[in-house]
Amino acid sequence: MYVLLWDNGRLPDTFTPTIPGISFVMSATDLSAMGATRARPSLTSHGSRGSMMQKQVGGLSLEQVKENLLGILADNTDYVVNNIIEPFCRPHEEYCRIQQLLLENLERGLDPVSHPTAPVKMYPTFVRDIPNGTEKGQMLALDFGSHHLRLELVTLDNGSCTVDSQNGFVPETLLTDGTGEQLFDYLAKFLHRFLKQRKLLNRSDPIPLGFTFAFPCVRLALNRAVLTHWTKNLHCDGVEGQEVVAMLEEAITRKGEMNVVVDAVVNDTVGTLMSGGLDDPTCAIGLILSKGVNACYMEQLDRVGTWTGDTGEPKQVVIDTEWEGFGADGCLEFFMTLYDKELDEHSKRPGRYIYEKMISAQNLGEIVRLVLKKLHDDDIMFQEHWTEEMDTRGRFYTKYISEVLSDEDIRFQKTRHVFEDLHLGHASEIECRVLHHVCQIVSTRAATLTALGLATLIDRVAKNEVGVAVDGALYRYHPTFKTMLEQKIPLFLKKDKMFRLVSAADGSGRGAALAAAVAERIKGNHCALSTDIPNTGDNAHTDTPNTGDNACTAEEGNKTPDASVVNQMSDAK
Numbered sequence: 001m002y003v004l005l006w007d008n009g010r011l012p013d014t015f016t017p018t019i020p021g022i023s024f025v026m027s028a029t030d031l032s033a034m035g036a037t038r039a040r041p042s043l044t045s046h047g048s049r050g051s052m053m054q055k056q057v058g059g060l061s062l063e064q065v066k067e068n069l070l071g072i073l074a075d076n077t078d079y080v081v082n083n084i085i086e087p088f089c090r091p092h093e094e095y096c097r098i099q100q101l102l103l104e105n106l107e108r109g110l111d112p113v114s115h116p117t118a119p120v121k122m123y124p125t126f127v128r129d130i131p132n133g134t135e136k137g138q139m140l141a142l143d144f145g146s147h148h149l150r151l152e153l154v155t156l157d158n159g160s161c162t163v164d165s166q167n168g169f170v171p172e173t174l175l176t177d178g179t180g181e182q183l184f185d186y187l188a189k190f191l192h193r194f195l196k197q198r199k200l201l202n203r204s205d206p207i208p209l210g211f212t213f214a215f216p217c218v219r220l221a222l223n224r225a226v227l228t229h230w231t232k233n234l235h236c237d238g239v240e241g242q243e244v245v246a247m248l249e250e251a252i253t254r255k256g257e258m259n260v261v262v263d264a265v266v267n268d269t270v271g272t273l274m275s276g277g278l279d280d281p282t283c284a285i286g287l288i289l290s291k292g293v294n295a296c297y298m299e300q301l302d303r304v305g306t307w308t309g310d311t312g313e314p315k316q317v318v319i320d321t322e323w324e325g326f327g328a329d330g331c332l333e334f335f336m337t338l339y340d341k342e343l344d345e346h347s348k349r350p351g352r353y354i355y356e357k358m359i360s361a362q363n364l365g366e367i368v369r370l371v372l373k374k375l376h377d378d379d380i381m382f383q384e385h386w387t388e389e390m391d392t393r394g395r396f397y398t399k400y401i402s403e404v405l406s407d408e409d410i411r412f413q414k415t416r417h418v419f420e421d422l423h424l425g426h427a428s429e430i431e432c433r434v435l436h437h438v439c440q441i442v443s444t445r446a447a448t449l450t451a452l453g454l455a456t457l458i459d460r461v462a463k464n465e466v467g468v469a470v471d472g473a474l475y476r477y478h479p480t481f482k483t484m485l486e487q488k489i490p491l492f493l494k495k496d497k498m499f500r501l502v503s504a505a506d507g508s509g510r511g512a513a514l515a516a517a518v519a520e521r522i523k524g525n526h527c528a529l530s531t532d533i534p535n536t537g538d539n540a541h542t543d544t545p546n547t548g549d550n551a552c553t554a555e556e557g558n559k560t561p562d563a564s565v566v567n568q569m570s571d572a573k
């Protein structure tokens with residue numbers, strides 16, 4: 001057992017015990033599991049930004065990683081430096097340059113003159129505040145972000161939020177080969193089943209619904225949004241350029257028996273911010289780290305040149321940055337490794353979403369696979385055994401990175417399971433150690449890129465204490481991502497700010513309901529949504545698995561937004 005003493009009562013973010021022959025990073029979570037205590041995630045103050053903190057990889061310095069990798073692959077020193085270390089372990093100055101470029105991109109997106117060609121769109125939402133706990137009422141929340149689907153009946157009562165939820169799954173074929181009508185019919189069918197189970201069909205009073213739609217949209221109103229383009233490899237025909245709430249409402253009408261009215265449509269980052277804000281009033285940023293990555297934040301109205309709505313109180317609006325588009329103008333080219341370039345070349349949208357491609361759960365595993373493949377192709381490692389799986393694009397899942405980095409000692413049990421899953425059994429200790437280091441440097445780069453973006457937003461928010469509501473598989477399951485963010489954000493803050501990462505697990509759905517409730521509060525409607533929905537009793541707080549089957553097909557509708565919207569969208573692709 002290691003005894004740790006910290007002057008502020010908090011554990012360090014990572015700790016490197018010395019096991020003979022291997023340097024191993026343990027996260028604070030690991031340490032907690034060993035019985036050490038960690039204070040409640042308190043607001044982290046702007047930390048030191050010295051050269052000492054530069055070139056860090058997880059809890060290891062660049063020098064330590066070099067030393068370890070070079071020790072393992074001693075006969076190939078130059079190769080390792082040129083192909084692994086230098087491409088990924090970049091100097092702090094390069095990250096600072098990226099931060100400056102991102103800031104310029106945020107400004108471009110907010111300026112009506114440069115907005116049409118800006119890669120980071122900075123869409124103003126119609127969400128003007130976070131919940132203050134006085135919101136009341138019941139509402140449905142439908143959360144759609146790609147394969148996963150979630151329905152909730154949300155009950156808000158003076159700061160408490162009860163959720164009766166059901167998860168579902170959208171079939172891959174529908175997402176990539178289906179039509180928009182088929183997709184929305186599927187959502188309507190899922191909603192119908194949920195309401196039927198709760199005896200909420202054919203009600204005389206409409207039930208309000210908040211819709212979380214996790215794709216880039218131009219907002220026309222709190223409950224009107226036009227999809228600019230699909231992301232996350234979706235290719236469902238007939239939705240791009242369409243107003244998605246109208247498509248959902250029409251599908252609900254086609255299915256029948258449901259008296260539901262859509263009061264709000266929000267991005268998942270906005271839903272996460274609203275949900276985090278209910279628990280922590282300092283929240284002003286929402287972050288999703290998942291298959292896609294994106295962030296939103298509360299901006300002052302006078303800095304949003306593209307805002308054409310009401311300028312009354314509160315003089316602020318949530319901006320959906322859609323920062324995954326950062327780099328589409330080639331400005332990150334200098335930072336891309338040969339692995340990033342190969343991944344990009346084979347992606348569905350080459351040259352686009354460069355920032356997202358270096359961070360998201362859809363891509364990190366593939367970057368690791370490409371590094372291993374290079375080691376194999378160049379006869380450095382894995383000469384003896386290589387498998388079809390290791391040659392298959394996308395087959396090294398990002399969840400493997402979390403498993404590998406969760407290994408706690410040199411038996412590498414989890415790492416060996418990963419190799420077995422890839423049919424690469426009998427991996428040597430050296431192979432395990434190399435994989436561990438590759439996962440670590442790829443993860444660390446992703447966390448550093450995220451941290452510089454968050455620091456940029458924290459600096460922009462008009463508050464000294466800023467809560468960042470976060471959700472997404474990468475954040476939830478990666479053993480050190482959160483810790484690395486906490487460690488690295490201070491390196492990029494330019495103002496004296498305090499920040500806290502607030503976990504908002506599964507918050508994106510109920511956040512849409514909260515957005516509608518907050519809008520009602522601002523209008524002075526006492527936040528009343530619907531108060532006569534029967535108590536859902538047993539299902540409250542529970543998740544029930546989906547048993548769904550495919551939705552039926554219908555003909556495509558004609559829902560064309562007005563010309564100004566089409567113009568706003570034309571350069572977004």
Ligand code: BGC
Pocket residue numbers: 145214215216231232267268269288290291292293294295322324
């Ligand atoms: C989408 C964003 C979304 C993010 C996280 C991105 O690919 O474009 O709108 O917020 O994924 O789900």
